[in-house]
Amino acid sequence: MPDKVFQTIENIELDILSDIEDTEIFTFIINSLKHETDTPYAILTQAILHYPLNETEAETVWRAILDNKSQMELLLKRNISIKTALVDYFTRERTYEKITIFIKDNMINAFDTAMRDSLTGLYSHAVIHAELEKEFQSSRRYNVDLSVVFIDIDDFKRYNDSYGHIAGDRILRLVALTLQDNLRNTDKIGRYGGEEFLIVLPHTNRENAKKIALKLLHSIQNSTLGNSTIPQGVTVSIGISELSEIMQDGHDLIKEADINMYRAKKEGKNRICCSE
Numbered sequence: 001m002p003d004k005v006f007q008t009i010e011n012i013e014l015d016i017l018s019d020i021e022d023t024e025i026f027t028f029i030i031n032s033l034k035h036e037t038d039t040p041y042a043i044l045t046q047a048i049l050h051y052p053l054n055e056t057e058a059e060t061v062w063r064a065i066l067d068n069k070s071q072m073e074l075l076l077k078r079n080i081s082i083k084t085a086l087v088d089y090f091t092r093e094r095t096y097e098k099i100t101i102f103i104k105d106n107m108i109n110a111f112d113t114a115m116r117d118s119l120t121g122l123y124s125h126a127v128i129h130a131e132l133e134k135e136f137q138s139s140r141r142y143n144v145d146l147s148v149v150f151i152d153i154d155d156f157k158r159y160n161d162s163y164g165h166i167a168g169d170r171i172l173r174l175v176a177l178t179l180q181d182n183l184r185n186t187d188k189i190g191r192y193g194g195e196e197f198l199i200v201l202p203h204t205n206r207e208n209a210k211k212i213a214l215k216l217l218h219s220i221q222n223s224t225l226g227n228s229t230i231p232q233g234v235t236v237s238i239g240i241s242e243l244s245e246i247m248q249d250g251h252d253l254i255k256e257a258d259i260n261m262y263r264a265k266k267e268g269k270n271r272i273c274c275s276e
Helices: 003-016 023-034 040-049 055-076 082-092 097-114 125-142 156-163 165-181 206-224 250-266
Strands: 146-153 188-193 196-202 236-242 272-274
Touching (some): 023 040, 023 055, 040 055, 055 082, 125 188, 125 250, 146 156, 146 165, 156 165, 165 196, 196 206, 206 272
Parallel strands (some): 236 272
Antiparallel strands (some): 146 196
């Protein structure tokens, strides 16, 4: 494939179509591709949808999308972008069901990726906060138990200073994986920040939260035990809080769990603290 075609694809992937309001711009892109390849519509489909079609099928699809754009503009009495017309077309039409399914799957994957911390794959700070607030409101409404577990890796700065940030990242990923492997499907876990993790335990009282936390504490140390970088294994300090009547929102749960986690640090680390 000629270099100019690659350059055109790169320009398209840099979101040339993201804010298109004029079909003439689309036509300009197709005409530009026609100077470089015999399959302009197929290349455009691959660049935008990341889905392979032969040239005849691809041209049919794009003409249908442009027609849909025109119909939507007549109905709405305003200009719309080709991207909007594209999404609407594949949402409504069943002619290219495989493409529709492919696009929906990719949209789901994109949303899921946006919700997660890039290093650990856990929920991001904002998302775990939102999940906690959702569970808080649900627990209040239906009068059911809710607990929070706040975890901080002990002496994490020392790992970074002694072995480098690559080793530190490896520890974070290993701890995250261990947490995922030892929690229930209904539990929610996120990277709260740095070396801190927040776990939301729906329908769980304080005593059961303590049992879960104890299992996590031992599992983290055992999963990292014997590593040449950290032969003693990674230890963590854990704070627990349980929903009470005086709490106003999820922040109160986090605040209490955070206070208990710092208490665990002061008492010697590698332990669990919980308000009685």
